[in-house]
Every structure is written in structure tokens, then in C-alpha cells.
Amino acid sequence: MESRFWPISQLEKPNVTMLLAVLVTFLLIIDLVRKRRPRNFPPGPQLFPLVGTIVDLRNFASENYTVILTARYGNIFSVQFGGLTFVVVSGYQMVKEALVHQAEIFADRPHIPFCLSVFSTGLISSNGHIWRQQRKFVLATLKNTVVSFESKVQEESRYLVEAMEEEKGQPFDPHYKINSAVSNIICSITFGNRFDYHDSNFQELLHLLAETLLLIGSFWGQVKPDCCFCNFTLLLSFFFLHKFKGDTNSYFHEENLLCSTLDLFLTGTETTATAIRWALLYMATYPHIQGRKVQLEIDAVIGQCRQPTMEDKEHMPYTSAVLSEVLRMGNVVPLGVPRMSTNDTTLAGFHVPKGTTLMTSLTSIMFDKNVWETPDTFNPEHFLENGQYRRREAFLPFSAGKRACPGEQLARTELFIFFTALLQKFTFQAPSATVLSFAFTISLTRCPKPFQLCALPRC
Template identity: 75%
Template sequence: VGGAQGPTAPLSWLNVSMLLAVLVMFLLIADFVRKRRPRNFPPGPQLFPLVGTIVDLRQPLHLEMQKLTARYGNIFSVQFGGLTFVVVSGYQMVREALVHQAEIFADRPHIPLLQEIFRGFGLISSNGHIWRQQRKFVLATLKNTVVSFESKVQEESRYLVEAMEEEKGQPFDPHYKINSAVSNIICSITFGNRFDYHDSNFQELLHLLAETLLLIGSFWGQLYNAFPLIMRWLPGPFRKIFRHWEKLQHFVRGVIAKHKENLDQSDVGDYIDCYLKEIEKFKGDTNSYFHEENLLCSTLDLFLTGTETTATAIRWALLYMAVYPHIQGRATDGSFIT
């Protein structure tokens, strides 16, 4: 009996190895078929099993995209893990997609990281009816407050100038001063009040927002989006995104709670007040998506998309005026004509 068992052991291991090899080959072929570009699909770099498009991770992703634009033109496709992207660049192409054919390009892609933190609520990661309903409300609310919005921008600009004058002409980094000013305008419209630039809680809020956005767009954030089923169980710097998001939610929930306590139905109020009234208005309507989770996510959306993008545009404008003093002179003496 013992002699009969000897030869079967290597045979069993051989069978297992062959089974694993066949399984791996099947998975690779299935992945290749799934990732294969359909006919008339935008061209792109060679695709590799499992990973898709391979880029140089030592450089920022947008620089790699610029290289691919030079090679494949203003429309090309890339794949990262399970995500497929069609990249559109150039003013005319982007305008055609986002303005002339806006309805076709209105849907939002399924980005695992954003789905994880927003759960399909808010403005960034929502889709279909919920997105249209929330977007329509936000636009109408901001339009109704356009006069006060302009006055708040003018008021905040004075605070920003004062903060810069405190530097007494010495070199300084304007990053957080500009971020504070832009965020304060959003706070005024959303919360109904602004914060002092030296307020520690306010600065922590800005720091959390900035680092969260940085991590979402980082290599680790993109790796999570490409392989969410694996990355969900692994440690890494991207874990900070979820910790920061909990703190941001806690802060905004506290503001919403105070607004609920002091809500005046006869007063227009700020964005949160308007949204709370809308919740009451559609209470009991099963087709309505006006609830506190959507309020929470849409409020954080306004901060995430409004603060960093606007502040970055202003910093670039300052840089250009510093590099081109004659343009700065035209802007300051009022002779600048667009």
C-alpha cells in the first residue's frame, strides 16, 4: 500500500499546478477580452493584463496624459485596473463635449473612492434623477442669493487685503490666506457666517479639505479606484481620506444641527436653511431625495469643488502678474480689458 501511495503524491501536485495554470490563463484571457477596445473606440497605449495602461508613476498623472495627447491626439483612451477613461483635451474638444453635447456627457462615472465616501449622494458622485434634482436646487438657491454673494465677495476681499498687509511687504506664501478667503465666501453662503483667518478650527477644516483632495488625486487614490476590492482591505496613505472625511462630516453635522434649532421658516437664510425647508416641503414624498444625508454631502461638495479650484485659479493669476509686471499694472490701474 505504501509503495502505491508514493507515485500519486507528485501526480496530485502536478494536477493542482496544472489546474492553477489553466485557471490563471483563463482569467488572463477573460481580462483581455473584457478590456479589448471596441471598434471605433478612441485609440490609446497598449493594454496589459489586469493593470491595463502602464504609466510612469514617478511623474504626476497629468504630465503622463500630456505625453499621450502628443502621441494619440486630443481624444484617446486609457484603462487603470477595472476603470476605462476617454480623455478629451484641447479647448475646442472640451467645449464640444461639455457645452454643445452636454446632455450626452451628463452622466457621472462610477469612481469607487468617491462612491465610498459620498455613497451616491450630493453633487459630485450622484447620477440620474437625484443629480438633476440636487443640481437644480443648488443653482436656484445660489441664483436667489446672487446679490448677497457679490457683497460677500467684496467684503471678504477686504479681509484678504488686510491679512496680506500684515506681512508688511515681506515674502510670504499666500496659499492658506487665499484658501481662507475663498472658503469663507462659501461659509457665508452655506453656513451664514465667516471665520477669522486665525481660527484654529477653521484652519483645521481647510487642512483636512486640502489633504483629502490631494490624496484622492494621488497615486494611492488612483490605485484604490483601479483595484477597490483589493485595496479596501489593505493599509496605506489613502486611509487618511476616510479619517479626514469622518472629521469633515462631524463638523458639518454640527452646523446643520444648530441650523435646525434656529430655523426660521419666514426667513430666506443661507443654503443650509433653504435645504432644511426643502426637506420639510417634500416630507413624505417617496420620489424626493431631499434629506439630511444629501444636505451633508452637497454641502461638503461645495467646499471640495469650490475652495481648492477657485483658490488655485487666484494663485495662478497672482503668479502670472508677478511674472508679467506690465499685466499687473494694467490690472491695478483699471485699464485691463478682457
């Protein structure tokens, strides 16, 4: 009988295919086991191999995603992106429990690859001894510059007013001018001088900062962090060209200072500038609040001749209430900067292991219908009581706990002086036949989409 033999090539092909199928299946099973939620861990959307829960969270950037998931799972739930697991807490009491009552446990930043590679020696992402020394240095620096800082903001507000006067009441996008003004404050602190708004190096800096923020806040920037490194290198080269003016102490070397400076630019420029843009957008949309209330108070307390000061703020409850309502409705940082647990702990009865990344939904606080009388409406009365400014406990635009924003007071100074200086000199309104929109985009901040205003001189 004749023997039949199959060619080796025909035998190998199905075997290789089968081997690959078995290998892929094995890896998927391992991945699922590795990603499986620990016992008594906060619940969340269904986990999928490789991508975690991202298939179930296609609209993750949407402002309503925490609302949807909170309604489904409660004020604490978990989500997963690739190899990163997050526990998200919502509502003032839950956020306060994590950031204030358990401040020591949630004092670290998580080990996110991009942040470790770029910001590990700066204030935002460092931990332990490095973070404590950086924070001590930054707080001391900010404290020592408080008096001179106010005068720098006043000086820059004059340049901003002049820049808007150049528009002669015609429609323009305020983004460029406001970002330039706020960035110049950080430049004055770190480099000792400001830049002309049209300086090419200065504009390149602003462009790189904006692009870096967009990349960091994107999914692609997290799964492929090296796409951000080019911008980071260019930013550092800019800082090397403009050395710090003033003394440094032995705890810090050049890399620490450079990263802390980059932190100041990324957090201090974008957040404050975005808040001011929201403020002008709301004033143009609500002319009765702008004209009959805010400008009336400015005229009564400050007048038209002198510049605003922080001392004026105590006598301007309505303007203060408007700015607080801008921070609430603008919701500039919807999710607080991530924290990481340094020990095993418990939140709302759920086990949170050491090393878990915690996200705080500030959106859930800012629009809580159990806290705010009209949560979805721009209403400065939220911060007024008997004609006086009313502090609200459930109002955390600068987060809370040990890693709350160290520049909160400086940000409030910029916001108040820039805002009052602009409304002292201009009335802002929508261009003819234009309907203003509160549509927004999200990177690391919640920004209004590009819009145009007319700045009409008041006198």
C-alpha cells in the first residue's frame, strides 16, 4: 500500500494558527484575572480584556459620565483604562471623607507613566520627601511675593485693558489676550520680567503649554506618553533661557526648579485664564447682572479713576458672589488631580487597597441639587445672604486636603483684579446677530469653546 505524507508546510500552518489562538486566549484570561476587582472593591462597569472598562465608557470625557455612573453604582465606583484602575468618589461628604478626614492616606500622587517621566520632581506629581520640600519652597515663595504679586497683577491688568482697547469695540476672541496676561504673571514671578503679548518666544511658550495640556488630558497622551516628550523638552529649553531670579536653597537643584516652574505654568495659567474667559462669557450673556449689579458696585466702591485692589473685595459682596458662581458653573477642573492611597483603607464600607488611584468628582459637588437652590442656573444669589457674601462649605474649586492647590490665594487675586479692571473699563456683549453658547471642551480643564465678544468702552 502506498504511504501518503502531507507536505510539512501544510502541517505547520494550522498548528501555528492554533498555537497563536491558544496563546492569545491564555493572555486574555491572564489579563482578565489580573484586572479582576479585589474582594469588596467599589463596583463599576463591566471589565473587558486589554482595554478595561473603556469600551463601556466611550463618552468618558462627557461632563455627565459621573452622574450616569453615580446613579448606577452610588457615590463610589471604579473604572479601568488599560492597566490603570481608578476609584471615583462623588458628592461633598464622600470627597471630604477621602481628602480631609483621610488626608494622610490620600496624600500621594499615583504612578502614572507620563507624569513619572515628566513631572516626578515637580510639585504636582512628586511624593514623600521631595514633595514636602517642594511644597515648603513654593508656599514660602508665594508668601514672600504676596504684596509684590498684587502690584504685578495690577500692572498687567493695565496692559490687558490697553490690548482690549485696541479692538475698538469690534468682535474679537479674548482667549489670546487673557492667556497672555495671566502667563505674564507667572513669568514675572519666575523670570523677574513680563513679555510683550506679541513676543514670538512668548507666543511659542503659550502654544507649547496649550498643546501639552491637550495631550496630557487625552487618552492618547496616557497610552503613548512619549508623544508629549517633544513638547516637554522644548518647554524646558525655554525655561533654561530665562533663569530664575532670586535665591534658591540647597534642597533644590535645577531640575526640581524647572519642573516646579512648569507646574506653575501648566496649573497657574490655564486654570485662571479659563475662569476669566468663563466670567466674561457669563457677563455678556447676562447683561442685567453685568450692568445693573457688578458695574454698579464697581463704580460705587472703586470708581473710574483708580485701579482695583484686594482691599476692595471686602466691600464688594455681589462681585465676589459672581466670581464664586463663575467658578461653580464654569467647573474648570471637573475631576480633581488624582490621589493615591498610601495604605489600605475603607471608604463607604468598600475596601480600597494601598496604591489605589483616587479621582474626585468636583462636578458632583458643584451641581448637587441637594446643596444648590438652582444648580443648573447661573445664580450669584447662591453666595449671598442678607446682602453679604456667603461662604459655602460644599464649594471646592481648588480641591481640599493636603494636596489642595497651593496657589489658591494668588489665583483668587488674579481673578478679582483682572475681572474688576475689565468691567470697570468695558461692557462686554455678543457681536450683532450672534448667540453666545456655553459649549465646552475638556482637556485637563473644562474650557469654553472659542467665542467672540465686543468690549465696548464705558467712557
